[in-house]
Amino acid sequence: MIWRLAWVETRWRFVASLVGMLAVGLAMLAPYPQVVEASRAAAQKSGVALQVMSFHAYAWGWWFSTSFALVWILCACLLCAGGVAREARAGTILYTLSLPMPRSRLLWLRGAVLTAELAAIALAGCAVAPLAAVFMGQSYPLGEALLFGTSVLLGGLGLIGLAVLISTVRVPGWLQVGLCVFAVLAVSGVAGAFVHELSPYTPLRVMSAWAFVENGRLPYAGWLASAAVAAALLLVARARLQRCDF
Amino acid sequence: MADDPVISATGLRKRFGRKVALDGLDLVAPRGSITALIGPSGGGKSTLLKMLVGLVQPDAGVARVFGLDPSREPDGTAVRRRAAFVSQGKAVYPDLTVGGLIRSTAAFFPNWRGELADRYLARFDLAADASLRSLSIGARAKLMLLLAFCRAPDLLVLDEPTSDLDAAAAEQALQAIVGYVAEEQATVVLASRHLAEAERIADRLTIVHRGQALLSGALDDLQHRFRRVSLMLPEDAAVDDLQGPHLLRVRADGRRVELAVNGDEAEVVAQAGRLGARTIEVAPMSLQEIFLATIRAED
Numbered sequence: 001m002i003w004r005l006a007w008v009e010t011r012w013r014f015v016a017s018l019v020g021m022l023a024v025g026l027a028m029l030a031p032y033p034q035v036v037e038a039s040r041a042a043a044q045k046s047g048v049a050l051q052v053m054s055f056h057a058y059a060w061g062w063w064f065s066t067s068f069a070l071v072w073i074l075c076a077c078l079l080c081a082g083g084v085a086r087e088a089r090a091g092t093i094l095y096t097l098s099l100p101m102p103r104s105r106l107l108w109l110r111g112a113v114l115t116a117e118l119a120a121i122a123l124a125g126c127a128v129a130p131l132a133a134v135f136m137g138q139s140y141p142l143g144e145a146l147l148f149g150t151s152v153l154l155g156g157l158g159l160i161g162l163a164v165l166i167s168t169v170r171v172p173g174w175l176q177v178g179l180c181v182f183a184v185l186a187v188s189g190v191a192g193a194f195v196h197e198l199s200p201y202t203p204l205r206v207m208s209a210w211a212f213v214e215n216g217r218l219p220y221a222g223w224l225a226s227a228a229v230a231a232a233l234l235l236v237a238r239a240r241l242q243r244c245d246f
Numbered sequence: 247m248a249d250d251p252v253i254s255a256t257g258l259r260k261r262f263g264r265k266v267a268l269d270g271l272d273l274v275a276p277r278g279s280i281t282a283l284i285g286p287s288g289g290g291k292s293t294l295l296k297m298l299v300g301l302v303q304p305d306a307g308v309a310r311v312f313g314l315d316p317s318r319e320p321d322g323t324a325v326r327r328r329a330a331f332v333s334q335g336k337a338v339y340p341d342l343t344v345g346g347l348i349r350s351t352a353a354f355f356p357n358w359r360g361e362l363a364d365r366y367l368a369r370f371d372l373a374a375d376a377s378l379r380s381l382s383i384g385a386r387a388k389l390m391l392l393l394a395f396c397r398a399p400d401l402l403v404l405d406e407p408t409s410d411l412d413a414a415a416a417e418q419a420l421q422a423i424v425g426y427v428a429e430e431q432a433t434v435v436l437a438s439r440h441l442a443e444a445e446r447i448a449d450r451l452t453i454v455h456r457g458q459a460l461l462s463g464a465l466d467d468l469q470h471r472f473r474r475v476s477l478m479l480p481e482d483a484a485v486d487d488l489q490g491p492h493l494l495r496v497r498a499d500g501r502r503v504e505l506a507v508n509g510d511e512a513e514v515v516a517q518a519g520r521l522g523a524r525t526i527e528v529a530p531m532s533l534q535e536i537f538l539a540t541i542r543a544e545d
Contacts, residue, residue, distance in 0.1 A: 001350035001351065001353050001354065004350060005339060005350070008339065008341045008342070009341075090337055091333070091335040091337030092337045092338065092339055094296075094301060094331070094333035094335065094337065095333065095337065095338065095339075095390075097300075097301055098299055098301065098326055098330070098331040098333070099326060099351070099354050100323050100324075100326040100327035100354055100355075101323060101326075101354070102319045102320070102322070102323050103319075104319075243303065245260075245262070245296075245301070245302040245303060246296065246301045246302065
């Protein structure tokens with residue numbers, strides 16, 4: 001039942017996120033033929049030898065390097081505006097919590113539904129490149145696209161933990177989203193802008209698997225760190241929920 | 247133990263910010279009893295009921311339900327397996343149907359009484375395919391009672407179950423509660439603002455005011471214990487001389503004095519005699535009089 005309720009509660013935000021991810025992905029990749037054409041025209045005009053950017057390189061530069069992860073983060077922030085806090089505002093939490101199950105189970109199940117939804121959004125986002133490539137007469141390796149999708153999900157596990165934690169904070173939905181965005185900006189800002197040595201290890205770089213593109217290595221350490229952060233935040237969320245009165 | 251009370255709470259305290267919701271409240275509900283919690287709004291009734299099913303944690307004191315502490319796991323889950331709670335707001339998931347909510351809830355209870363669901367759907371005039379979004383608050387209240395009955399609970403914890411119902415529907419709901427208790431030998435604790443409702447179905451009463459149980463006991467015993475003593479005193483009699491541990495309230499209107507007595511009225515009657523009372527009338531008090539006398543004595 002809790003699976004179903006969590007799905008019913010998040011489904012419209014999930015659908016909006018999914019559509020948003022596909023729309024932004026297509027908007028980013030669709031101009032590739034025009035870019036090639038413009039390059040060709042520029043080469044003819046200037047008499048310089050034509051060097052056309054491959055679709056593979058274009059997809060990395062315009063989609064997988066940053067935008068894909070950023071859109072996914074926004075989706076996670078949008079999906080966190082719900083959960084226990086939303087149920088508490090609606091009053092239905094009294095019914096849910098009067099059922100014979102521990103509160104921690106409610107949290108785990110909602111976390112699992114959120115993870116599944118964000119996995120689907122990541123899958124859709126990474127599948128945009130191979131699909132768009134087909135329509136443009138190009139090709140993009142499906143395995144590599146799936147690797148980027150997996151990296152976004154594993155690198156973003158910490159954000160899922162944060163989203164679950166924020167879903168237990170009883171504030172209005174817009175403030176939940178705001179808190180999530182603020183936390184992401186704060187972490188990225190501190191790690192990337194102020195501590196330059198940490199730049200290669202920022203969440204965004206881990207999620208986008210920059211290390212794989214630069215030297216063929218997968219960001220295992222970043223994924224593990226993200227999973228550890230997620231576990232810690234889930235434990236905090238559980239402790240918060242246990243103490244809450246409704 | 248069979249004779250142990252289903253609910254035994256002592257010294258419950260709860261504060262929400264600066265507001266004191268419960269202030270050392272005690273409650274006992276024997277097995278098979280129907281206990282009505284009566285009191286003004288904001289007095290702590292809902293907080294107490296929520297505490298009994300683990301939705302609110304006490305700051306101090308202990309609540310035991312079936313001998314378990316509902317504020318701790320796994321006790322809380324075990325309590326909620328045997329106790330059904332109907333909240334005051336009766337909020338339901340707007341995106342489900344009546345049948346969907348019944349099926350979803352049934353999944354939690356191995357002993358789910360499906361035949362009761364069919365019976366009460368018909369009795370309460372609820373359509374299984376109706377959207378919960380379209381239900382009136384009265385219909386939602388009935389649905390919540392239906393779900394509570396189908397859980398086959400040993401304890402029903404009901405927070406103002408009839409407050410949103412019209413007179414006919416409230417009567418139907420009360421009959422359903424009494425019928426369930428009679429059939430299943432369940433225990434009921436219900437909060438109500440309607441004294442008449444409590445008088446009709448409860449066998450025990452607790453007056454909750456400002457977070458305390460001002461009065462608690464079997465309804466028959468309370469009605470037996472409380473007496474209204476009406477006196478006609480001489481003009482020079484000192485009303486302030488009327489005192490005693492059983493004297494709950496004194497109301498003087500010229501020479502006519504009305505006393506509310508909790509317990510043995512003999513002492514007060516003797517005092518009135520010493521003051522030269524011309525007439526002394528002793529009469530039992532109605533539940534409403536008991537309630538008002540108790541609340542006003544506290545104020």
